[in-house]
Amino acid sequence: MSEEHTTEARILEAAKKVFITRGMAGARMQDIANEAGINKALLHYYFRSKEKLFETIFREIAQRFIPRMTAIFESDLTLFEKIEVFSSEYIDNVMKNPYIPLFVLNELNKQPDTFVKQVWGDKKPNIEKVVAQINEEVARGNIKPVHPLHLLMNLLAMCVFPFVAKPMLQGVTGLTNEQFTMLMEQRKKEVPRFIIESIKK
Amino acid sequence: MSEEHTTEARILEAAKKVFITRGMAGARMQDIANEAGINKALLHYYFRSKEKLFETIFREIAQRFIPRMTAIFESDLTLFEKIEVFSSEYIDNVMKNPYIPLFVLNELNKQPDTFVKQVWGDKKPNIEKVVAQINEEVARGNIKPVHPLHLLMNLLAMCVFPFVAKPMLQGVTGLTNEQFTMLMEQRKKEVPRFIIESIKK
DNA sequence: ACTTTTGTTAACCATTTGGTTAAACTAAAA
DNA sequence: TTTTAGTTTAACCAAATGGTTAACAAAAGT
Structure with missing residues (x-):
C-alpha cells in the first residue's frame, strides 16, 4: 500500500471507476468529484473539461x-x-x-x-x-x-x-x-x- | 412497402435508431422527436417517459x-x-x-x-x-x-x-x-x- | 516578511434535458 | 351543425449538468 494518493491520482482513479461503469455519456462530473472526495470545480482545475478527462482515462x-x-x-x-x-x-x-x-x-x-x-x-x-x-x-x-x-x-x-x-x-x-x-x-x-x-x- | 406509417410506428422506428446508436444514457428525447419528425411533447403523449419508451424498444x-x-x-x-x-x-x-x-x-x-x-x-x-x-x-x-x-x-x-x-x-x-x-x-x-x-x- | 504561485472551495451561471400544460386542430359521431 | 374524442403543437417549467468566478488557504520563492 504505497500511500502517495495525490489529488490528481485520486481524480484519475475516481474518473476511471465512474467512466468505466457508466460510460462517457452516463458519467456525471459530480459523481466523479464525490467519488474522489473533492469539489467539482477541482475537476475542472486539473482537467479542463469532461471530454479532456475522458480522453485521458480512455487512452490510459x-x-x-x-x-x-x-x-x-x-x-x-x-x-x-x-x-x-x-x-x-x-x-x-x-x-x-x-x-x-x-x-x-x-x-x-x-x-x-x-x-x-x-x-x-x-x-x-x-x-x-x-x-x-x-x-x-x-x-x-x-x-x-x-x-x-x-x-x-x-x-x-x-x-x-x-x-x-x-x-x-x-x-x-x-x-x-x-x-x-x-x-x-x-x-x-x-x-x-x-x-x-x-x-x- | 406497406405505408401505414402511423405516428406511433414512426416514433418507435426513430427511438430504436437513436437508442441503438447512442445508448439509453446518450439518447436525447429531442433527437428522437426530430428523427420522427414530430414534436417532443408527442413522445410523452404516446410513451409516458424516456424509460418507458426505452423499455419498449429494448424488449422488442x-x-x-x-x-x-x-x-x-x-x-x-x-x-x-x-x-x-x-x-x-x-x-x-x-x-x-x-x-x-x-x-x-x-x-x-x-x-x-x-x-x-x-x-x-x-x-x-x-x-x-x-x-x-x-x-x-x-x-x-x-x-x-x-x-x-x-x-x-x-x-x-x-x-x-x-x-x-x-x-x-x-x-x-x-x-x-x-x-x-x-x-x-x-x-x-x-x-x-x-x-x-x-x-x- | 511578503509576494507569487498553486490548490481548494462555495456560490453561481447558462444550457440542456425530461417532462407538463393548455390551447388548437382534426375527424368522426350525434 | 354541434359534440366529442383523439391528436398535435408552442410555450413553459424545474431539475440536472457542465462549466466559471471570486475568494481563500497553503506552499514556494524572494
Whole structure:
C-alpha cells in the first residue's frame, strides 16, 4: 500500500471507476468529484473539461491493455505457444478488470474516428508477424489451411466475449459469480486446447 | 412497402435508431422527436417517459433476437447441423442489424437486474437440450470430450464478437467495410468448420 | 516578511434535458 | 351543425449538468 494518493491520482482513479461503469455519456462530473472526495470545480482545475478527462482515462486504459496483448503476437514464440500464452495472459488480465473490454468496445463504437486512430496512432499493433507465421505453418503443412484473420478473431473472441456477455450468460445458465470465475479459470487452458485441436494436423 | 406509417410506428422506428446508436444514457428525447419528425411533447403523449419508451424498444429488440437464436438449439437437428445453422443464421441476422449485439450487451451490463429477468422472464432460453445432446455425443464417442458450456460460448463468441469489435478490427487491419462484409460472409462457413474440426474425432 | 504561485472551495451561471400544460386542430359521431 | 374524442403543437417549467468566478488557504520563492 504505497500511500502517495495525490489529488490528481485520486481524480484519475475516481474518473476511471465512474467512466468505466457508466460510460462517457452516463458519467456525471459530480459523481466523479464525490467519488474522489473533492469539489467539482477541482475537476475542472486539473482537467479542463469532461471530454479532456475522458480522453485521458480512455487512452490510459486502451494503451495499457492493447500493447500487452499484441506484444505476445510480436514475440518469438511458436504459434501454438502464442495461442497458449495469449489466452492465459489475456483472460487473467481481464479477470482483474472485467469491465474494461465492454467499455473500450463501446466507446470505440460510439466515437470511432475520434479514438480508433488516437489509441494506436503511434503504436499500431503489428499483427503481420503472426499472420506471416500462420501462413508459414500452413505452407509447411504443420497445421491445416486456415485464414489467419479468422483464426485471430476466433482467439480474441473466445477470450473476450464471455466477459462482455457475463450478465447474459448468467441470465441463461444461472451461474453464480464464483462459478463464472471458475469457468473462466478453466478457459485459460480450454481456449488454446480448442483452437489447437482444430488446426493441428 | 406497406405505408401505414402511423405516428406511433414512426416514433418507435426513430427511438430504436437513436437508442441503438447512442445508448439509453446518450439518447436525447429531442433527437428522437426530430428523427420522427414530430414534436417532443408527442413522445410523452404516446410513451409516458424516456424509460418507458426505452423499455419498449429494448424488449422488442431483445425478444426478437434471442428467441430466434435459441430456437435452433431447441430444434431436432443433429449437433453439427445446429452448429452450422446457428452460425449461418445468426451471422446473417446480425449483418442486417450490426449494432444490436453491442447495444444489448451494453444495456444488459448497465442494468442487469432491471432487464436480464424481464427479457426472458417468461421465455427463458432452454439450452439444456443442446447441453444434453453434446454430453451424449461425447459419451457415445462421436466427438471429443468437451465442456458443453465452453463449446456454446465459443460458438456464440465467434459469431458475435467480430461485429462488436468491428471498429477495433478495422483500426488494426485497415479493412474496408466491403472487405469486412466479405469476411463475415466467409465466416458463416468458417465458424462451424473451425468448431467441428476441433471436436470431431 | 511578503509576494507569487498553486490548490481548494462555495456560490453561481447558462444550457440542456425530461417532462407538463393548455390551447388548437382534426375527424368522426350525434 | 354541434359534440366529442383523439391528436398535435408552442410555450413553459424545474431539475440536472457542465462549466466559471471570486475568494481563500497553503506552499514556494524572494
